[in-house]
Amino acid sequence: MTRGAGRAGGSTGPRSVDVARLAGVSQKTVSRVFNDEPYVSDDVRRRVLDAAGRLGYRRNGAARALASGRTRSLGVVTLGSALYGPTSLLMGLERAVRDTGYALRVVNTVEGDPNGVAGAVGTLLDQGVDGIVVCEPIAEEAGVGGLAVDVPVLVLGTPSPLTAPLVLTAGDGAALMARAATQHLLELGHMTVHHLAGPQRWYGARDRLRGWRAALLDSGREVPPVVHGDWSAASGHAAGRALAADRAVSAVFAANDDMAIGLIRALAEAGRRVPEDVSVVGFDDVPVAAYVTPPLTTVRQPFDAVARGGVERLVHVIERPDEPPLPAQVPPVDLVVRASTGPPPRT
Known part of the structure; x- marks a missing residue:
């Protein structure tokens, strides 16, 4: 036997x-x-x-948790969205956390719920996570300020809505990237740059508008009225019809690639050529950006680098609480120049 x-x-x-x-x-x-x-x-x-x-x-993860007093798990609060930015950042976090040997617990919030972040954080604390990552992109933090958080927190790209023993930040470079996109158009010879902004409840949309405006002011250029969209190509198309009617418009920085693509379609329908008559820059570098007509100049967001660097810093403070936090690494701005931008038309 x-x-x-x-x-x-x-x-x-x-x-x-x-x-x-x-x-x-x-x-x-x-x-x-x-x-x-x-x-x-x-x-x-x-x-x-x-x-x-x-x-x-x-x-044996369970035995190790009992011995160390830690569950070796991280919680993530994120908006439940199919948009490219939040989805790509969450995928980057999943890959980064997996490489650390920690488990990942994700709680999605719903747009329009003012207590969504507070409820999500409370759920994660009840599960005993060792640290929390907040990548909630919308300003709906009502009720969070009074929430007691006793674990380290990593906030990605947004103001911190929490009070915790230690709050780390990462991924707050959208204003610098927007400034670079605007500066690119100015350096091509455009006298000013119009902005197709995202919804201003989103922190990222605010940062991109701020970077665009700062670039114009620093160069002593006129700051045109802002046109707003809702991140969709349809809203970019609607805004593009209004911008196409203004013959003074020669350059537009759109707060994301989908709106930029809709904008280009509207310009083409109005007989405005890109980039001969109007130059367009997007933001994100979605996979299709290189294959539209014309291929879109855009700013590539470093989702994986931000996620990996942030998780590394969060795990470090969890496992080595007596040591100073690791310094934040700011990824370089990655402006991808394609065929949608060029010098302004001759008058």
Whole structure:
């Protein structure tokens, strides 16, 4: 009769003691390696990981949580949206968190719910997460100020709606990117740049408008009236019909690529050529931006870099609370110049 290896409770899976025996180290050293603690030589770390791989050993997350007082999980508060920006940022967070060995718990908010962030944060705290990432892009933080948060918080691209022991920020470079897009058009020779803005309840739309206006003021240029859209190509098309009727318009910075694409369609329907008559810059660099007619000049958002850098800093303060936080890394502005921009038409 074939019998198991005699593990307690009938389990036949490898244990840390088995890894220690095969690697020729103590069980405490195995624990140090898997807890990513310092003072373990590279050779010992390699031997332990090789032994674990050969045995098929995996850490017991529940036991580790009991021992450390942590669940090794991060919570994310995000808007439930199919828009490119929020979706891409959430995907970047999922990849970044997976690489840290932490679990990810996501709670979506609903646009128009003033207590959505507070409710989502409360749900995550009830689940015992070790840290919270807030990437709520809309100014609907009513009720959050009185919420007691006792874990570190990472806020991506928005003002912090929470009070916590430690609040980290990342991904707040939209104003700089908008400034670069506007400056590109000015450097091509346009006297001013019109702006097709996103809905101003969104922090990102506010930042892009702020960067556009700052670039014009710093250059001593006229600041035209702002035209507003709702992020959709349809709203860009509607705004484009009004802009196309104004023959003084020679350059437009749109707050996202979808609105820019709708704008270009409206300009074409009005007989205004892009870029010969009107130059257009978008924002995001959605996958289709390179394949529209003409290919769209745009600012590429560094979603993965922001997510990875932010998660790395959050995990660091969770696991090493006595050390200073890691410095924030600001990704460089990535302006992707394609065929939708050029010099202004000759008069």
